[in-house]
Amino acid sequence: MSKNNPSLLLKNGRLIDAGQNLDGKFDIFIVDGKVNEVATGLDVVADQVIDLGGLWVLPGAIDLHVHLREPGYEYKETILSGAQAAVAGGFTSIACMANTNPVNDNAAVTRFILEQARTAPAKVLPIAAISQGMQGEALVEMGDLVEAGAVAFSDDGKTVPNSKLLRHALEYASLFKKPLLCHCQDNALFADGVIHEGVISASHGLAGIPSLAEEIDIARTIMLAEYLRVPVHICHLSSRGGVELVRAAKARGVRVTAEATPHHLFLDERAVADLEYREPLDETAKPSMLCYNTNTKMSPPLRSAEDVAALRQALSEGLIDVIATDHAPHEATEKAVEYDLAPFGVVGLETALALALRLVEEGDLTPLQMVARMSLRPAAILGLNSCGSLAPDMAADLMIVDPEREWVVDPQKFHSKARNTPFAGWRLKGRVVKTFVDGRVVFSI
Amino acid sequence: MPKINKNIICDSKEMDRILARIAAEIVARNKGCRKLALVGILTRGVCLARRLQGIIREISAQELSLGILDITLYRDDLANATHHPVLRKTEIPFSLDGATVVLVDDVLYTGRTVRAAMDGLIDFGRPQSIQLAVLVDRGCRELPISADYIGVEVPASPQDRVMVRFKESDGFDLVTVTPRSAFQGE
């Protein structure tokens, strides 16, 4: 046992690990940054022993959809600050989207990201663009990018409108066994929309984005994957129609996976105008701008209450494989503008776990299912074989959670550089108290 | 409800007598005036002006023009009014140019209402002269204003409450003064 990496014994925790299908009182012995043994009443000599007194031990969460903004938009977030936010939220691996400046469409940018990530507390996994410059015209050099360390391909933030290009991207990526993460949106139907086309767009005159804009493109993407017999991952499902498309595709045996974000699982369109929608707010922490809160503007938009129910149902059934945050940091002044002018996107890394725990509390997920959606399945989709579970020989990426600890979301206390959360003021239950990456403490409350 | 000690200043009969006297004084003073008009300040001044118009019609067969003035927009305490001012309609259905106008109000107190009313009137034209008739003068003026026709003088302190009631609006004619001491314990 090297002094740099002392052995560690976590005793008396409740281990919830979907990979081993374990939920119970287990001790975990960690050696050289890896899980060595998981058992009840482990009797081993460790350099350090932590008695968890019943706290939960979960595999580190893996977010396959974050925006870290570096290079190019370091004023919004950096790889370091994003990773700090991640570990504070229990995420030990984060896959970062390519829409930086320059776009991560060549090996040099991928290597730069990995270089920056060396000192970051979480594992940062670069996702390369599908098309050069995300312009939807020519494929990136996928082989080169994979060699440099890209884990997936995505033009997230944009669709790939050219179906022939998307076809070739799916085909080519399958050669490297790397997934395409598809942001689905029909640009003409999306038009200049800013919120869901529904009750609030009709009553408040904000330009609407119909669910159809997303569903048409999900259908196209699924059809291509089905035809080509390759896997595809659908980013941020937001509507009932999208869920039904995924359901039907899975039933036909299409290798489609899907994610949903915590904000789409908890908020509906009414949050935009805050109509009768203050329930979870803590009175002492009310955000200053209750009406037309630009922190409810994201793409895809918050949809109807019915859509939220459908997403939860699909998450519960496993039709939605993954909870991903779509962590999209923006600087405060960028959001302090007219709703139409505000950029799309909200942060999510530091609130996702507590919101997922609320799904458990509300009966939508069992604790094991929650862990599957946040660790095991994302690892599988990204083809990561050393994390996502705490089985022996896996990396000791884990979080210690106090499930009873209540807290109020205060954006000023975020580790992220950004504060643009729609959950400001929410009273949540369950908090990460320690996060380990490769057996080392990277976050401690 | 504790019994409040009110002093009755004038009752219905007394009020009739007072108004008859004021009407007579208005007629006498403005003998030969071709354009004489009454303008009541909302709310109770209007009531009073209507009564005077009726009495003058009887005693002198003159039909005086009657105007209604809402002084809300002319108040000097609008900015810090704690209660919300209710705006009513001003109606001056005749030309004020060259007219002799008798402003009519129920109670003359600080003089600020009358100041506002004069400003308001002047916005409608240039009267030859403005006279002032009040039912009660309770003193405590804050502006150099005095009435030309006074029903009763009731020296009251600012804490006292002077109340005027009219048949038309309240069902009975009555003027009372309630001393401040009467409210204690209310």
Added chain:
Amino acid sequence: MGFRRKDLLGTRDLSAVEIRTLLESAESFKEIAERPLKKVPALRGKTVVNLFFEPSTRTRTSFEIAAKRLSADAVNMSASTSSVVKGESLVDTVDNLQAMAPDIIVVRHKFVGAAHLIAGRIGASVVNAGDGANEHPTQALLDLLTISEHKKLEPGLIVAIIGDIAHSRVARSNIWALTTLGVTVRVCAPPTMLPRGLEEIAGVKVCSRPEEALEGADVAMMLRIQLERQDRLLFPSVRDYARIFGLNRQRLEIAHPDAIVMHPGPMNRGVEITSEVADGKRAVILNQVSNGVALRMAVLFLLGGQGS
């Protein structure tokens, strides 16, 4: 009771009592326009800033006259003269304005919620003079004031609103105010200009043809069609629109014999309304304009004492 708010941002959340208070106050202000000296000192020493990010000579002038008749100092600040053209954000513009201590800000902006953003940030009272396709409360209230001169604003009254409902703040503000008073509202628009689900959302009756909307209606409220929308595939041609949705004499026959015709202006004559109808004896379009000043005086007056 009455109307005690810092801002007037829309009609959506106004109560029937508030609407009636505003209308009654406006009724009293009409008289001032008939005076030789059309000015009262009510807002003497108050500063009213007309902050117009979209050009609108009519609305701005109406607010300016209203403010001046109340003796307020009215300052016009339009997007072309302000620093907006230099790329300053709305928040910065407002913070700068706040530093000059205005009492009332009248704001017109092309984006929804701009007035709300300002109101949440500034101590002064804010009057929304139109925010995107959302609300234009003073227009709706002056429309109600005009209707009340001819009809009783109560259940049983039928108002037909015809035109580009989806993009109309005038339509929205009218719908909220009228339905709050229990008035029956029928709306009619090309399907491309009608928000989905409006019937349930707004409690209005959606009619596919103007004939259906106008049948027995007491008020025909025509909306201005924005000709540039043609480029956005919302309607095939002006000619086609005029033929199917325009108000002409024959169509007006379908309405109640005493029906009045309204238009918020400026009109596209021959498109949404024929000149014959617009200049006809049932049109109250110019009354709407005069009532606009009285209504806006009432709004400024009622807000004037509340802000800061």
